[in-house]
Amino acid sequence: MCADTSQTPDYKTTLNLPQTDFPMRAGLPKREPEWLERWARIGVYDRLRDKSDGRKPFTLHDGPPYANGHLHIGHALNKILKDMVVRSQQMMGRDARYIPGWDCHGLPIEWKIEEQYRAKGKDKDEVDIVDFRQECRKFAEGWIDIQRDEFKRLGITGTWDKPYLTMDFRSERIIAEEFQKFLMTGVLYQGSKPVMWSPIEQTALAEAEVEYHDKESFTIWVKFKVEGATVAQDLSGAYVVIWTTTPWTMPSNKAVVYGENFAYGLYEVTSTPDESWANVGDRFILADKLAGDVMARARLDEGMYTRVRDVTAEDLSGLALQHPLAGVEGGNGEWDDLRDFRAADFVTDEEGTGFVHCAPSHGMEEFELYRDLGMLEQVITYNVMEDGRFRDDLPLFGGKAILKPNGKEGDANKAVIDKLAEVGGLLARGKIKHSYPHSWRSKAPVIYRNTPQWFAAVDRPVGDGQDEYGTTIRERALNSIDKLVTWTPKTGRNRLYSMIEARPDWVLSRQRAWGVPLTCFVKKGALPTDPDFLLRDEAVNARILAAFEAEGADAWYKPGAKERFLGNDHDADQWDKVDDILDVWFDSGSTHAFVLRDREDGSEDGMADLYLEGTDQHRGWFHSSMLQACGTIGHAPYRGVLTHGFTLDEKGNKMSKSVGNTVAPEDVTKQYGADILRLWVAQADYTADLRIGPEILKGVADSYRRLRNTMRFMLGALAHFSEADRVEPADMPELERWVLHRLAELDEKVKSGFETYDFQGVFQQIFNFATIELSAFYFDIRKDALYCDGDTARRRAARTVLDVLFHRLTTWLAPVLVFTMEEVWLERFPGEESSVHLVDIPETPAAWLDSDLAAKWAHVRAARRVVTAALEVQRTDKVIGASLEAAPVVHVQDAERLALLKSVNFEDVCITSDIQLTGDPAPSEAFRFPEVEGVTVVFERAEGEKCQRCWKILPDVGIHAHPGTCKRCNDALG
Structure with missing residues (x-):
């Protein structure tokens, strides 16, 4: 007979139900800007610098994006990867610094200003060059402000209030100084040879400024x-x-x-x-x-x-x-x-x-x-001629x-x-129809044209005495690649090595206006081969640098500049001032000098721990930085290089505005939030090309929701947890000690993954742990104890483990889900000064590792899979509605495994009201699970009445002081 429950009290209020205001719906697009404002208000980045005094530094040097146009998805991929590197290194105990920067000089900006002139009917050649340069500077400043806000919206941390700009006066001064080192050490020369030339832009182009498209030719x-x-x-x-x-x-x-x-x-x-x-x-x-x-x-x-x-x-x-x-x-x-x-x-x-x-x-x-x-x-x-026309007097x-x-x-x-x-x-x-070089700016074909240009000789001995890695730029670069630099992935080494091994001399000069000039003078009437063709005078160099520091590179173009810099030491009538500008790759290649070496927050030894850019930068920034540094400091400016692939649409096609398959970062943050974009980066193999689109983002959002659910469960179960509730590992049940073992294993893998920048591997392991081992196993088992136990040692142990889990998961995931983990952290630890980004990943005791226990629980989990699969059949056939209605008989063929299962509360593990473990031979009708041999299950219903508080079906329900309860619940009610 069933007990009369009509007079049974409602026990729901007596349960330890989760208590949290943490919402399942994240609302990231609306809330993320609030956290950005909060971080700026409490000065998180500056506080980290204060906290990190004395720590081992880690410097990721930012390859400068170009200050021209809104961000595309490739920018987002690059900056998010950099941010995950910096944040993970910081949380592992380093002083991880990040100084964002911008590339500001060069033809794209100059081209935009010329377009504006043409639209107004103005002739660029009639505009004073200093005025023209000022308009270029203003144009760049406008885009820097726009891009800075767009980068910050992605949760990127760094010195946004003091970035580096190649057009800052001090930067221009140091770029000129770096060029002067090429001048003084003898690697600079003027030569005449065919270079890739853009007739439309009327300037020489570097290989990195060229892209290849099909062209129909005669x-x-x-x-x-x-x-x-x-x-x-x-x-x-x-x-x-x-x-x-x-x-x-x-x-x-x-x-x-x-x-x-x-x-x-x-x-x-x-x-x-x-x-x-x-x-x-x-x-x-x-x-x-x-x-x-x-x-x-x-x-x-x-x-x-x-x-x-x-x-x-x-x-x-x-x-x-x-x-x-x-x-x-x-x-x-x-x-x-x-x-x-x-x-x-x-x-x-x-x-x-x-x-x-x-x-x-x-x-x-x-x-x-x-x-x-x-x-x-x-x-x-x-x-x-420069414009691609034949000279007028050519017959x-x-x-x-x-x-x-x-x-x-x-x-x-x-x-x-x-x-x-x-x-x-x-x-x-x-x-x-064939593949043909085009300018990546004007998109017009280029030609090879012999012109007088300025070159850095890569095979001429550099007269600076820094010969540890070789005597020439090429030798130093090739030796640095193998002896100094770590490559991620390793294929990056081969690519850069082969490029530098076969490259010609570096063309340094461009016939444009917006950039740092080649600050040198040539003797009138002398040939480039004459020993006194180039003026090499430290006093002249010093006057140039002082002027650039105060006025910027515009000083080179002001009236009387030649006389000013030559001073009384040289007859100005005997010298010509070179007005070509430096290749902008020399600008960005010199950033190690005015960021890593010149700034207080740069690098202690003037080198970066990591340069991180797309694979195209093997012929771009990685390449020019290597050449420039090998010419000035004798070796590479970086100890590590990480490269990532390009972004493609969901079908693997190149993104194109005309095709309409682009994904703008702004659109993703408006629809999903920046954390979803960051999670997309973390889930992907960045060493290959990455696909993104609506369906992929939906999948990422689903993964996010599952993680958020895990965090919400912990928050709810940890309500009012205090140090008085904490239990030492030695006093914990086996299941809790197994979780600690898994945490210790995972902690090692997470930190190792962060050290090698394997964010995909780290995230996959954390995600599988959180969703499979925690949500679907540990949380599933311990819900009953957490909700229904009184102040028991088991419940205190479970909450202690949840607290340990909380601190690991939030800090492990903080470099990726910067906004969400802040929200999770503040839910437990509110306060104006509180932030997950101000703490480190906790040290995890090696003593938590217990391989014997792990092996035992591997058998327990395998047997549990057989039971849950058997019960799922009964649920599907509508024989039962919940696993607590069952009390299966489990036949275990191996005596050692049988004893092992009997040593744990296997009914709790399987979430059944009762369970019978036996070594008797299994009947033919027993459920068998092919993946786990030697364990079979015969379904039986649980006997007794349903406890109105915990819902287990037990024989003793109804015989205790509190109506309709089992003994455990009766004791919990007091």
Whole structure:
């Protein structure tokens, strides 16, 4: 019979139910700005610096974003990663400093100001250069303020009130000082060589300023007539055929080269179709491997030509060639000289004709070939001007433009092709789509153009005596990579090493206005090779630096600057002031000097523990910082380099505004909150490209809710917990000691993960621990004791463990969920001065580790899985509604395991009202779980009545002083 419960009191108020105001709905978009204001008000970052005095420093040096435009998701990824590094290092006991900075000089800002001028009909060249620079400065300042607020909104900590800016007067002074070291130690020189040149922006570009896109180019097959006194009779009058995708370089042709070990043949045309430019009797020298393709381009079928004979290397060595425009009317003899013809190792027989036309002013390989031959004076031309037009006095083509001002195809290629066709110089023509370099700013194609530029020699000994890592910039860089720097991931080492191993000299100069000038003077009339070409005077340098400190780099451009800096020591009429500006990568490469070495909050030894940027910075900031530092301090400026991938949409596609698949950080924070964006970073493998989109963010938000639920449970159960409730581990039940063991294991993994910047690994382990081992196991089991026990040792032990868990989980997760963990912390420890970000991760006693106990509870948990699976079948079949209605019989085949299960309150572990453990053979109908052998379950209903307080079904319910209760609940009620 069932007991009459109609007169049973309502025991709900007697339970120790969770007490917390912590809401399940986070409301992050609204609440996060409040915490930002609070942190600023109580000065968390400054208080950490005071607290950290005497600690081992950790310095992450911020690679400066460009002060131009709103943040994109890549910015958010980068800054959040940096923040997680800094915060985790700080909470592990370091003095972790973070000085954010901005890159302020350079063409993108200059380009914006010029656009504004063009819109107003103003001519930049008519504006005073100092006024122009001031407008650039103002433009940068505006974007710095915008980006600073956007970064802070993501929860990034640092010295936001005192960031570093490359355009600060002191920064400009130190950049100039770093350049002067290159000047004084002999690695600076002026040279003339082909560099990537933007005709639209009219400046040289660094490799890092170039991106590659498909481009459709004209392609032509051009005939060079064979000349020479020693030429075999059947080769005289034949043609060497070249192929090029840059017809505009033909007026600058000075030579043709061939492959010394290729098989060449002489081919004669025997018949032609009407539309071919070939004539019957024409003889062409071609690489045999490519001859068929060339003839097909000339619209000649196999039956229309014949191979006459081999053309040997000896034959080729005796040839000279005539430019197809030789003797052309109106050519004024420009192309009448015979072209040089020789072997070169950069020729291939994979495409083209087996011959390469050389315009050394527009190709690095050709330039290096003739440089090494000592023949540059004979082959260098200056046919292409800064704006990409042919010089006005170039016969036939003067004024023709390679590109229009809008970056589209100009009229130079067509003019050259038409003239070559007119004089019979073409064999074939066509178009090709290929990957081609473009300026990442203007998006227009770039060209190789020979111009006088200033270079840092990477293989010239640096005369500074700092030779521990080598005597040249390249040696120092390569040795630093292997001996000084730790790479995360390790593949970053190979990428930078191969780049520096093969790189040419560093082009330092740009022909623009907004930047730090090359603060040097050259002697009028002297050649760059003359020993007194460059002025090297410490007194002059000091005057320049003092002026920059007080007035900024604008001082270089003010009237009378040359006379001011040369002073009475030198005749100003004998010297020219260089007005080119430094490559902005020299600016950012110098940041170690004015951030790490110059600031009080920089680095004690002038080096960073970590540089952290995207993989593109192997050719950008990592690269330029390495070169610059190796030229000034003799080694890398960093001990560690971490690289992350790019951001893609959910399908793995590159993000594009035109496609509409971008994800703006601002949109994510408005919808979900910054903590969701931070959690996305923590969950992802940043060493590869990262995907993000609406569905991915929904999954991240779900993970967040599960974590928040874990924290809310702890807060509720810890209400009114005090030191008087604390229990020592030795006095705790096994289950609590198992949790402490798992905490000690996890603490080691978390700290190790933080040390190696493995945030994904750290988060996965914490998340699985919180949701699987705590919420789904430990909390599930201990809810009964926490809610229903009186002041028992078991309940006090559980609450002690929850307090221990609370301090670990909040501090472990604080570097990631900066806002949420602050909310959790303040729920327990309110107060104006309180903050989770002011505490460290607690030390976890090694004594908590208990491998024997862990092994025992691994068996307990495995057996529990069998029981819960068996009960789930009964629940699904609607035999029972809750596990407390069951009292299963558990058959355990192994006697040792049976004894082990009997030594714990297995019914509590399985959340049943009773349980029977037996070693008897299991009946055939017993439930079996394939993953756990030797444990089977026979379902039985619990016997007795339902306790109206704890809901367990027990035989003794109804026989105690308090109606409808079991003994445990009756005792709890007193």
